[in-house]
Each structure stands twice: as C-alpha cells, then as structure tokens.
Amino acid sequence: MNSAENYITGNDMQHRDTNDLIGEFKYELSLMQGKCLDIGCGPGNITKDILLPSLPDEATIVGADISQEMVNYARKNNADNHLSYIVLDIESLDLPKDQIEQYDNAVSFYCLHWCIDLRRAFENIYKLLRPEGKALVMFIAYHMGFEAYIQLKQNPQFQPYLQDAHRYLPYFQRIGCKDMRASLEEMLRDIGFKILHCRNKEKNFRYSKQSLTNHVRAVNPFIKRFPDEDIKNYFLEKLVNEIIDQQNDNVPLNINKQKDDIVLKYYLLIAHVQKPST
Template sequence: MNNAELYQRSNILQKRDALECLEEYGKRIKWKNGRIKILDIGCGDGSVTVDILKKFIPNNCEKLIGCDISENMIQFANEHHASDHTSFMVLDIEEDMPSELRESFDNVFSFYTLQWVKHQEVAFTNIYNLLKKGGECLLAFLGHMPVFDVYRVLSRSTKWKSWLKDAERFISPYHDNQNPEKIVKQMMTSIGFTSVEVECLEKTFIFPDLDALKGLVTSVNPFEIPKDLEEDFLLDYFNVLRDMHVIDHESSNVDGPIKATFNYRLIVAKGRK
C-alpha cells in the first residue's frame, strides 16, 4: 500500500465514495467563521484531499493538512499536490499525537482509512483531541467488504498462508458486525463527542474492466507478496472472488472479459467536540 502512483490511478471506488459522502454530509457541517484549519487523515497520495475535499471546504480555510502513515505517500503528495495553503505530513493516528497538534483543527476528515485501524478507541480519541472545542469530524470507513473475506480464504490456504499470516490485522473491525453504527456511536459518545450521527450505508460498485480491478487490488494489498508471485496471487485472488460470485467470468483466464460487482457497507460517522 505504498505505491502512490498506482494508488492515484486506481482508487476510483474511494474517490466516488468520498465525493458522495461530502455531497450528502458536507452540507450538514457547521463551518466556523474566521480562519479555520482542516486535517485529512489517511490522505494517501493526496488526490482526494485536493481534488475532492478541497472543493467542499469554505474559502476561509487558512490551512489544509493531509496526513498518512506512509512516508512514500506523503512524499508523493507533497511533490504533486502541496501549495501555499495545503501540505502533507506523516502521522500515525494510532500513536500518541504530537502536543503541537492537539486542539489545532476546526474540522477533521477521513475517507477509507479507519478500517485499517485495530485500536479504534485510540484512533477516535486522537481525533477528538486533535479537534478544537466546537470542531467537527466527518469520517467514512469500511464495514463489511468482500475483499476481507478473500484475505481470510487465502490466509487459510497452504499456498499463501505464510504470506498472509497476519490477515486479521487488515480486516475491518466491523466486517462481521451486523450493527456497526451502534458500536461506533457508543464509542464516540463515551469519548466525549456530541451531536453524534452514524450511518451504515449499503453500497455497490461495479468495476468497468479487469485492469481497474487489478489496479485496486494491487494498490491496497497490505501483504508483501514477492514480485515473482504477484500474478499467481492475483489469479488465486480472482478465483476466490469468482467463487463468491463477485466476479462473473466465463473462464478461469484472468485476461478475459469480466464483470465485478462489489456489494459492501460504508460507515459514515459525524461528531462534534
């Protein structure tokens, strides 16, 4: 998940959902008057931050900062998307926050990041501490997603289990939960957030072609598969998706025409400090 160029070309699902989330929930944000400072957690290559999020924030934004755990992503983002009012920094939302960042932001956003976080309460507490009093957060992250089932299937196979031995580390904490919105709302409220709204949305995304699907799978694959095994891994990956009826494919040849339909759940959480 460190190939910024590939991710920027392949994150079509993430970009669509970030846009739809901001179109629906962005109008509910009570923006502060005066100069404001905004943080985007898990910004990746920076394209969602500048191409989508930036279009929804008001003109009184003095500073827009994107952060990500990946140094490669941040280097790419700063080289391609930084400007006078926009910058990017390395930050792990599961670690202790630098004192200079506490209570620094009027708004915190995050798209397609928090599903990777195992210590959910730590991350949400950090988000709370990053906000100024009266600040708001808008967070979108995966609940159930077929990709996580693929990880589990492959991690149990003799062929791939040594490479996917930590598969559960990369599965959303809400993947198996039928009522994740209740859990997230209770957690946010216990941390101190007010005006908490949490919804679990049923979503569908159809990949237009094989290259688009391969790009996404490769760009978000958290496992260090050796280069000489990557194509073989993709073949088995797609075979599992076919068994799950995510891929409608006549043959076993991954070079043929496909239709890949992902049905998944996206959790959207909003709260105020």
Template sequence: MHSILRPEYRPAMPQDTYSHGHHRSVVNAHATRSASDSAAYLLPRLQPGHRILDVGCGPGSITVDLAAVAAPGRVTGLDRSEDVLVQARALAAERGTENVEFLPGNVYDLDFPDDTFDVVHAHQVLQHLTDPVAALHEMRRVTRPGGLVAVRDADYHGMSWYPELPELDEWMDTYQRIARGNRAEPNAGRRLVSWALEAGFTGLEPSSSNWLYATEDRRRWHAGAWSQRVLQSAYAEQAVERGLASRADLARIAETWLRWGEAADGWFLIPNGELLARA
C-alpha cells in the same frame, strides 16, 4: 479544552501494520477518490474559512478537494508515509491549491495543540488501527469544542458481489485473516458509533453510503485494481508470509477478479459507515 482526556490514552504507542501497504496498485486506486464520492456526508457541513485536518490523507485527492471547499481556510493532510505525501504535494501543485499542506504524523500522537481544527476527517483509516478508540480520542482533542470529527470506513463482510465466484470468497477470507492478524477490524463501518461512544463523543450523526461497481468501465477498473493488489501489494506479501495462500492461489484469485470484471452482469457493492461526531 480536551486535554483532560489525554493522559488516559498515553500508554505505549500502538504499533500498527497497514494491511494494504503502499504499493503503486494501492496508491493509484486511492488517488482516484474524491470528496464527492468519499466525503459527501461531510461536504454540506464545511464552510469557507474552516481549518481542517485530514488524517491518513494518502495521495491527497480528497484533501485537495476539501481545501477547495474550505478556502481560504487552511487544510492539513497527514500521513505516516513520506512517499504518498510526495504524491499529494505534487497533486496540490498541479491543481494550484495553495491553502493545503501535507505533513508526516501519527494519529495516536497528533502534533497540534488542543482545539486547533474546526473539522478533523479520516477516510478509511480506523479499520487499519489496533486502537481506533485512542485515535478518535486524539482526533477529538485537536478539534475545537463544537467542531466535527468525521470518519468513514468500509465494512468488508458487508460487501456483496455477483456472480458468486468461489475465488472471491477466498479473497475475502484471506483479507479478513490478514487484517485480523494485524489486530485491525476490517468490518469497521458497523462499529463507528460504538467506538465514538467509547471515546466519549455525544451528538452523533451516523449515515452510510455505497461504492458500486456495476457498469462496464467501473467494473473493469475495480477488477483490474484488485487483480494487481492480490499479486503485488502487501495483501500478497502478508498472505504468503503467513501461510494464508500460495502464489498459485493468488494467481488464481487475480485471474478470477479479471473474469468477474468481464461479466456483463457483474456487480460489486461496498457499503461504508459514516459518522459525524460533535467534539
């Protein structure tokens, strides 16, 4: 039982701001993710019959993949946005996935008893939280003893690209300032072990993997997605509201993203920290 750990983390509920927001340019990009490209470190540990919680499931593309592996086990996708949950449910219906459900919820106060799940998974979630240690504590609480908490997060300052265009440096600096203004940690990948140790985990299995955008199709897709996000998503709203960039600055950065996407030698590497933590 993990309930003994709970009272220590029960002061006022953290109020988090999602740095990316839920504009369609963001959600559509997230909907292209799969378990194979985003949770490969976890897949070999899953078994048919496993009960899985996917925290921050977004549009559900990874969640539905996990449900296919764990069947006949039940998978629950959790997100605080009802809009993306509607999209996730539609995807499950389209694929005929019946062993999955999508519910609203808060990672700091999971509405499940202690020791409910075999695996609790969170992809690109901890980087957006003001208290990732409290979130890990709560994820551990609902994981059965011996089960796994699995987390994967990008490391923004670990990203690298070529050609080295100054507007992409501006993009990165603006994103770092937006995220830190939200009291979040954009370089979360390198901190996963530290946070898990602080949350009381032992038996840690760290790893890392990359997303690479260097082929023509992948490069143009990534450039197109970020050019839209720079102009239309919460990135744009927060940058302008906080005086971090003007609309003209954002238009220039968005144009540079498209220019980078057309470069035959273009390269963009996103490193991700991964961690399997035994509950």
C-alpha cells in the same frame, strides 16, 4: 498500500464514494472555517481535487498519512497555498504535543477501517480537535472482498505471507459485530463526542476484471511481502479470482449485471460528530 501511483490508478471506488459524501455534506463542509485535518490523505489527489474546493476559501488543510512515501508524493504533486502534509499515525499512543487541539475540523475518508484499535483512533481525533471542533468520517464497515484474504491464507503456498490476514479485515468485520452503527455510536459517545449523524450505508461497485486487479494491487497489504514477481503475480491472480467467486452469492438483486461485470457489495459507516466545548 504504500505505492502512491498504484493507489491513484486503482482508487475509483474511493474517489466516487468520497465525491458522493462531499456532495451530501456540502453545506456542513461549507462551514468548516479555520484549520482542517485530512486523516489518511494518501497521495493527496482527493484532498486537493475534491476536499479543498468544498471548504471556504480561507480554510486551510493539513493532509496526514502514516506512510512517508504517500506524504512525499503528496507534497511533490498535490501541494497548494492552503494545503500542506504531515506524517501522522492516528493510532499513536503518543500524539505529537504540537498537534493537540490544533484543528477546527477533521475529515477521514477510507482510512479508519485499517486501524487495529479503532477506539484509540477516535480518541486521538478527539484530542486533535479544538473544543466545538467537528469531524466527518467515512470508512468500510464490511466488504465481501476482504474475506478472500482468509480463504487464501489456507493455501500452503501463501500461508507464510498471510499469517496476520485477519488483522487486515475492516475493524467491525474483524470483530464480528452484528450492529455496526450502534456499536460505533456507543464508542463515539463513550469518548465524549456529540453525534450529529451516524449511519451504516449499503453500497456496491461495478468492476471489470482489469479494474478489479488494479484496485486489489493498490490496496493489498501483502503483495510487497512476496519474494519475487512470479509468486506476487500468481497471488494477485488467485486473489482476484477468489473475490470473483465470492461475488456470485452477494450481488444485490436490483443490479442489472452484465456478462463481464464484477459487482461487489460493501457497507460504509458514516459519522459526523462534534467535540463539546469545555
């Protein structure tokens, strides 16, 4: 997840879904005046190419990511007069004081499912927003591909490197939540947000084996743990094959699947919320 170049070559799904969401919320984004925080901006290509043109001309964006490597890449390759980047852990127990209530708006696309403590992440978003500030977020609720981590953890050859595999499942998938939308709404209201929109959306994405391999390499948290290239490549091959095996029982019935297609089903949680005025 820390390799910016791998992420850019393997994030077609994220790119498509973010583009779709921004199209859906075009009007709301056009009203995002002032300073906007993009949480989990990664290498900054989506922030610059898709998000920035969707905001008013006078708006500014601060892209934030937990990875210094991602931020360095973004600063070098995706800077703009209206766009800057900072390192920020959205799960931090101690947010930088100079960031509190500094943002009129916040967005986060394909980031928050990595959080161990999702509630703390949303509490921090609440703190970062100014009164009446709004946030638009999209993150994975459930993805069948993540179950492959749990299966491969049973392999003695991989087990030492996947001891915490369960931690990398999306938050609601990890806790076994049955009604993810209702649980998210309850969490957001309890924190203090006014909910403007919230839903759990079923999606699917069509891969070739090579594009799936590129995607898995880009977002997999375990590959960097393996001691040499041979076992790293062997793990990647096994992981991709496990995901392919799992898809057979999960392909949506309305999908016209071709012979070499790999179609993965997943669910996204989308929420548009506002911090009340004080």
